[in-house]
Amino acid sequence: MRVLALAGRRLAASIPTLILxxxxxxxxxQFAPGDTVDAMMAQMGGGDAxxxxxxxxxxxxxxxxxxxxxNYLWRLVRLDLGFSAIYGKPVVTVIAExxxxxxLLMSASLSFAFFFGLIxxxxxxxxxxxxxxxxxxxxxxxxxxxxxxxxxxxxxVVFSIYLQWLPAGxxxxxxxxxxxxxxxxxxxxxxxxPTLTLGLFYMAIYLRIxxxxxxxxxNLDFVRTARAKGMDETRVVVRHVLRNALLPMVTLIGxxxxxxxxxxxxxxxxxxxxxxxxxxxxxxxxxxxxxxxxIIFVSALLVIAVNFxxxxxxARLDPRITAGA
Amino acid sequence: xxxAKLYFRSPSAVIGLLLFILVxxxxxxxxxxxPRDPLALAGRPLIWPFxxxxxLLGTDNSGRDIAAQIFHGARISLLIGLVATFISVMIGITxxxxxxxxxxxxxxxxxxxxxxxxxxxxxxxxxxxxxxFGSTITTVTVAIGIVxxxxxARLTRAEFLSxxxxxxxxxxxxxxxxxxxxxxxxxxxxxxxPVIVYASVVMAVxxxxxxxxxxxxxxxxxxxxxxxxxxxxxxxxxxxxxxxxIPGIAILVTVLAVSLxxxxxxxxxxxxxxxx
Numbered sequence: 001m002r003v004l005a006l007a008g009r010r011l012a013a014s015i016p017t018l019i020l021x022x023x024x025x026x027x028x029x030q031f032a033p034g035d036t037v038d039a040m041m042a043q044m045g046g047g048d049a050x051x052x053x054x055x056x057x058x059x060x061x062x063x064x065x066x067x068x069x070x071n072y073l074w075r076l077v078r079l080d081l082g083f084s085a086i087y088g089k090p091v092v093t094v095i096a097e098x099x100x101x102x103x104l105l106m107s108a109s110l111s112f113a114f115f116f117g118l119i120x121x122x123x124x125x126x127x128x129x130x131x132x133x134x135x136x137x138x139x140x141x142x143x144x145x146x147x148x149x150x151x152x153x154x155x156x157v158v159f160s161i162y163l164q165w166l167p168a169g170x171x172x173x174x175x176x177x178x179x180x181x182x183x184x185x186x187x188x189x190x191x192x193x194p195t196l197t198l199g200l201f202y203m204a205i206y207l208r209i210x211x212x213x214x215x216x217x218x219n220l221d222f223v224r225t226a227r228a229k230g231m232d233e234t235r236v237v238v239r240h241v242l243r244n245a246l247l248p249m250v251t252l253i254g255x256x257x258x259x260x261x262x263x264x265x266x267x268x269x270x271x272x273x274x275x276x277x278x279x280x281x282x283x284x285x286x287x288x289x290x291x292x293x294x295i296i297f298v299s300a301l302l303v304i305a306v307n308f309x310x311x312x313x314x315a316r317l318d319p320r321i322t323a324g325a
Numbered sequence: 326x327x328x329a330k331l332y333f334r335s336p337s338a339v340i341g342l343l344l345f346i347l348v349x350x351x352x353x354x355x356x357x358x359x360p361r362d363p364l365a366l367a368g369r370p371l372i373w374p375f376x377x378x379x380x381l382l383g384t385d386n387s388g389r390d391i392a393a394q395i396f397h398g399a400r401i402s403l404l405i406g407l408v409a410t411f412i413s414v415m416i417g418i419t420x421x422x423x424x425x426x427x428x429x430x431x432x433x434x435x436x437x438x439x440x441x442x443x444x445x446x447x448x449x450x451x452x453x454x455x456x457x458f459g460s461t462i463t464t465v466t467v468a469i470g471i472v473x474x475x476x477x478a479r480l481t482r483a484e485f486l487s488x489x490x491x492x493x494x495x496x497x498x499x500x501x502x503x504x505x506x507x508x509x510x511x512x513x514x515x516x517x518x519p520v521i522v523y524a525s526v527v528m529a530v531x532x533x534x535x536x537x538x539x540x541x542x543x544x545x546x547x548x549x550x551x552x553x554x555x556x557x558x559x560x561x562x563x564x565x566x567x568x569x570x571i572p573g574i575a576i577l578v579t580v581l582a583v584s585l586x587x588x589x590x591x592x593x594x595x596x597x598x599x600x601x
Contacts, residue, residue: 020441025453032457141337145580147533149540150555150573157566255443262448266537280449281541284456292456296449303444 007311014304018297022076025296026069029289035061038287040085059083072293081294086286091294095276099298101171102264102275104187108195110253110260113202118249120203121210122237128215136207143204148263152197152270159193166193169272190271198267202256209252213245220244246317254310257303331593338592341585348579352399359393363549367393371565385554385568386561395575397549402532402579405466409531412470414524417477422508422516424478425485436482439475447472451534455543462545465538469531477520477527484516518594525587529580536576551576 037055041047056062060071075082081091124136160168167173172187217223218241226236265277272278276295283291332338361367370388372380382392424435442450454468488494489512497511538544539552546553551572558568 014440014444016437017441017444020437021445024441025445025450028453028457033459141581141584142577145529145577145584147536147540147552147555147573147576147580149537150569150576153555153559153562153569154566154573157562157570161563161566258444258446259448260446262446262451265448265452266541269541280452284452284543287456292453296445296453299446299449300444303446 003312003315006315007308010311011304011308014307018300018304019073021300022073022293022297023069025293026072027065029293030065032287032289034287035289037061037085043086076297081297082290084283084288084291084294086283086288086291091291094279094291095294095298098274098276098279101273102261102268102277103302105191105194105198105264105267105273105275106260108191109199109202112195112199113206114249114253116199117203117206118210118246121207122214122242124207124211125214125218126237128211133211137211140204140207143200144208146201148197148201149266149270151200152193152267155193155197156270166190169270171273190273194267194271194273197270198260198263201263202260205256206249206252209248210245213248214241217241217245243317247314250310250313250317254307257306258299261299261302328593332589335589335592337585338589341582341589344578344582345586348399348403348582351396352403355393355396355400359390359396361393363393363397364389364547371561371568373565374567374571382571383567385557386565387557391554391568391571394549394554395551395572398551398554398572398575399579401462401548401550402535402576405462405469405535406528406532406579406583408466409469409473409535410524410528412467413474413527413531414477414520416470417474418481418513418517418520420474421478421481421483422485422513425482426489426504426508426512428486432482435478439478442472442475448534448537451538452543455538460538460543460545462548465535465544469534473527473530473534477523480520480523481516484519485512488512488515522587522591522594525583525590529583529587532576532580532583 035056037052037059040055041052053062060068063071072082079092081095083089084091084094087094120136120140124133127133156168159166167190169190171190172178172183173190178186223236223240226240227233231239261277264275265280267273268275268277269281276298280292280295283289283295355363366388367390368377368380368384368388370384370386372384374383374391375381376383380390380392382390382395385391385394420435420439424432424439450472451468454471455465458464458468494507494511497507502511535544535550536552536555539550540556540559542553542556544550544552554572555569558565558570558572561568
């Protein structure tokens with residue numbers, strides 16, 4: 001219960017951060033050349049000044065910046081993100097349609113990166129300065145230095161064009177209507193390359209952190225004690241070392257939730273996935289500022305949610321955290 | 326001298342330095358080897374690499390020399406990387422120094438702002454900045470600097486917290502030194518080494534961010550950027566995959582060089598950690 005209270009307090013502390021972000025980005029967007037009405041007029045193929053004035057009045061764009069900001073925040077409290085002129089739908093609906101693909105991609109990549117980062121980190125640390133370590137560390141460095149979108153393109157060339165094993169893009173096959181298990185498998189097949197593309201960079205970071213933290217923990221007294229008890233090496237690693245070495249990895253998830261969301265912008269446009277990241281890109285190109293602000297809000301919420309879960313996990317892994325609170 | 330010896334002890338640091346010198350050399354010789362505008366039409370489009378001695382790395386889909394773009398692109402990437410890193414580290418140091426030195430409400434306010442920047446996905450903020458201020462090379466560089474300062478601010482703040490009550494600072498205070506003088510003249514030089522090492526990470530990320538932005542066609546289209554070329558090559562990926570492949574390797578080598586040099590510097594500065 002105390003864990004929950006602690007994490008809850010952190011959650012409450014992030015509300016001012018959220019408000020700060022929204023005010024900051026809202027004011028920033030006031031500098032953008034052209035507003036929603038300009039974008040709408042452009043889409044309608046132009047119109048006279050009177051129509052534009054009417055539209056601005058209708059959307060409240062003729063008010064002062066501060067009044068608009070106040071209106072916006074007040075609407076947010078009621079979970080109303082406004083109306084997207086480009087998509088002709090409420091922003092909430094537009095985002096809700098795109099959110100599942102991004103969440104799926106992010107959790108798949110995160111699991112992939114965490115799992116393989118952990119395994120390779122442990123292997124590298126167990127054979128430190130021998131060939132498995134050198135090989136894994138070198139590959140890690142290369143994956144870290146590689147632009148994700150470039151890896152995605154090269155993976156398309158190899159796996160989709162030459163080998164023709166996997167689809168080159170899209171979320172599911174739209175030429176046939178599948179249901180149930182067949183549809184799940186189809187989506188999974190479409191997500192393999194995007195997951196790899198987004199996940200490899202993070203795997204490189206996780207394996208480096210895991211290797212370092214394993215090496216640190218392996219030299220601690222309690223590990224020597226466990227070995228002295230006659231415990232075999234696998235059990236020492238799994239039961240004593242791993243749990244302690246995991247802490248920095250878990251911290252990293254929280255720190256990188258934001259960059260991962262940013263990375264999905266690029267990956268989603270490489271693989272034409274209908275996700276939040278591509279929506280952000282499209283709304284920048286189409287000047288759909290209402291949607292852009294909505295995406296910022298939802299992504300900040302996502303990052304805060306991930307950090308809340310990380311706090312809970314952290315307390316579960318390290319009992320001292322609750323005792324110290 | 327001692328430092329150089331420590332640095333050159335690590336093979337990966339030496340490889341990193343060699344790669345970095347290679348990229349620097351490419352940037353330096355670009356005008357001399359390829360004096361023509363790298364974005365000008367040079368020959369038949371889509372010549373494969375190594376098939377025509379005039380275009381060693383072939384031509385892209387609009388007939389521009391790929392090798393020329395790679396050499397000139399080295400300049401753009403290094404320039405954007407260095408300037409953006411400088412901006413980001415300057416902002417980070419200033420905010421971190423004031424937060425760490427003054428503590429109390431200054432610290433609370435500045436750290437709230439830092440937290441806000443960390444909660445907002447940096448690439449999204451970059452998109453917003455580019456959408457608002459346009460995508461010339463200047464705005465893109467400044468925008469990358471603006472989205473990547475929080476980590477250096479936190480690092481500087483932590484150093485300041487541990488240094489601000491040391492004896493040499495108290496001595497300075499007793500001498501009647503002004504706060505600004507204490508912060509930038511006395512404490513900062515001692516707090517700088519870890520921040521400078523971290524700058525290599527910022528630079529690696531800055532180069533990657535610019536290339537991603539250019540790939541999405543949101544960076545400056547009028548400069549020979551590697552990301553632009555990858556984006557252009559995407560249209561002919563099915564057969565002429567080399568148009569995208571070559572600039573990607575250039576980015577990989579540059580980012581690898583920057584990270585290896587940074588890691589080498591870090592290990593040479595903290596020799597005790599090196600034994601791991």
